[in-house]
Amino acid sequence: MSGIPVAALLYSPAVPTCMRVLIGIEDTDGGMQALDEAAQRARQAGDELTVAVYTVGDDSLAATATAVRDRTETVDVDVVEIEDNPGSKLVEMAEREEYDQIVLSGGERSPLGKLKLDSVHEFVLLNAQTTVKLVR
Amino acid sequence: MSEYPNEPVSDLPTPPCEFTDDEGRQIELRQASDDVEALVEMYLDFDPEDRAQGIPPTKEADIREWLAVVTSDEGLNVIAWHGNSAVGHVMLVADQEDGYELAIFVLQAYQGASIGTELLRTALGGAAESGVERVWLSVERWNRPAISLYRKIGFETSGDDHFEKMMKLRLDR
Numbered sequence: 001m002s003g004i005p006v007a008a009l010l011y012s013p014a015v016p017t018c019m020r021v022l023i024g025i026e027d028t029d030g031g032m033q034a035l036d037e038a039a040q041r042a043r044q045a046g047d048e049l050t051v052a053v054y055t056v057g058d059d060s061l062a063a064t065a066t067a068v069r070d071r072t073e074t075v076d077v078d079v080v081e082i083e084d085n086p087g088s089k090l091v092e093m094a095e096r097e098e099y100d101q102i103v104l105s106g107g108e109r110s111p112l113g114k115l116k117l118d119s120v121h122e123f124v125l126l127n128a129q130t131t132v133k134l135v136r
Numbered sequence: 137m138s139e140y141p142n143e144p145v146s147d148l149p150t151p152p153c154e155f156t157d158d159e160g161r162q163i164e165l166r167q168a169s170d171d172v173e174a175l176v177e178m179y180l181d182f183d184p185e186d187r188a189q190g191i192p193p194t195k196e197a198d199i200r201e202w203l204a205v206v207t208s209d210e211g212l213n214v215i216a217w218h219g220n221s222a223v224g225h226v227m228l229v230a231d232q233e234d235g236y237e238l239a240i241f242v243l244q245a246y247q248g249a250s251i252g253t254e255l256l257r258t259a260l261g262g263a264a265e266s267g268v269e270r271v272w273l274s275v276e277r278w279n280r281p282a283i284s285l286y287r288k289i290g291f292e293t294s295g296d297d298h299f300e301k302m303m304k305l306r307l308d309r
Contacts, residue, residue: 106190111237112206112229114274115190122298136190 018046019100022130024082024090024120025053026105027064034105034135035068039075049077052093054086056118087123094130102128106136140235140270144308145290148261149254151214157249161218165258168213174222175203175215183244188276189300192241205229212266214259216242216251224251226259228271235270236263256289264307271307274300 023038025031035051042049051072053064061081068079082089094102102124107116115136125132154164168175179192179199193199206227207213216224224242231237240259242252263271273291275282276299283301291303 110189110274111231112211112227112239113191113202114188114237114239116274117299119298 018048020048020050020098021101021103022050022052022090022094022097022099023103024086024105024124025051025064025068026056027053027067028105028108030105030107030136032067032071032105034103035071037135038103039072039077042075042077049075050097050099051077051079052082052086052090053079054082054089054120056086056120087120088127090120090124091127091129094128099130101131101133103133103135106134139294140272140304140306141290141292142306144269144306145260146264146308148264148307149258150261150265151258153258155254157246157251157254159249161246161249163223163251163254164217165214165255166217167262168207168215168225171213171215171222172200172203172207174217174220175207175225176200178222178225178243179203179241181243182241186241186244186247188239188279189274191239211236212259212263212268214255214262216246216255218246224255226255228259228263228268231272235272236268238271238273252285253288256285260289260305260307264309267309269307269309270304272302272304274302277301 021038023035025035038049041047051068053061053068055061055064065079065081090102104121104124107118107121110116152166154162157163176199180196182192184194193202206229210230212228214226215222223246226240228236228238240252240256286303291305294302294304
């Protein structure tokens, strides 16, 4: 009698495999949406999630980190603060600590709805060795 | 953001007007009023490869939500009509700093027939008529045909914002 091969069960694409995910977050609506999405996947797939918070404007880094901790109570995450050069710091960290994926939020929208990518997006997309996911 | 050009662009046509495109089609340009359904049809037909910076959206519900924003009272919308079909659309949406962001979309079957140029000039004429003075847009750096169209109309490059080139134009209001 033939059954379903065990290998097919193990590698079935319907079952997400866990990943080490590094998510770069600014304290914006888009940033928090990216966080929620990554956190939800982390819960389902058992991803290991690290949240690196950075600011481009004057927002306080510590306040953003606190907001992130409040928002991810139900998931086990590490929160780290990035002081400057967020793009290169994210890429370096992903390489050094062998992350599988970097997640960024899509940034702000222009008055008529165009997606605005900034220097962090550009640096990470062009220089990362990992997959980069843009949540928008 | 850097400055707008000193010299205003003037002598622009104003809507409503009509012309024959390079393919011999009769095209009418009119300011939009209650034409959301025609625009929804147009954007459902829109070729995804002609999207720019995330717009237009692809799903009908998202298209409707986006059109509600761009056709709100604060802006100006001019549509190119071929018969009863909307085939091109220029939108100007107010920013926070006394300027207007502009975007133009033309259905693929109607591209390369001078409709973009006429639609853009006429929409800017309509904007000048209603008191708009500063217009800007952002365009993907590699989109050379669009950049040369904007230059021809009078937009000047005002800096690169990473993936996009920023262009500005002053109107004679």
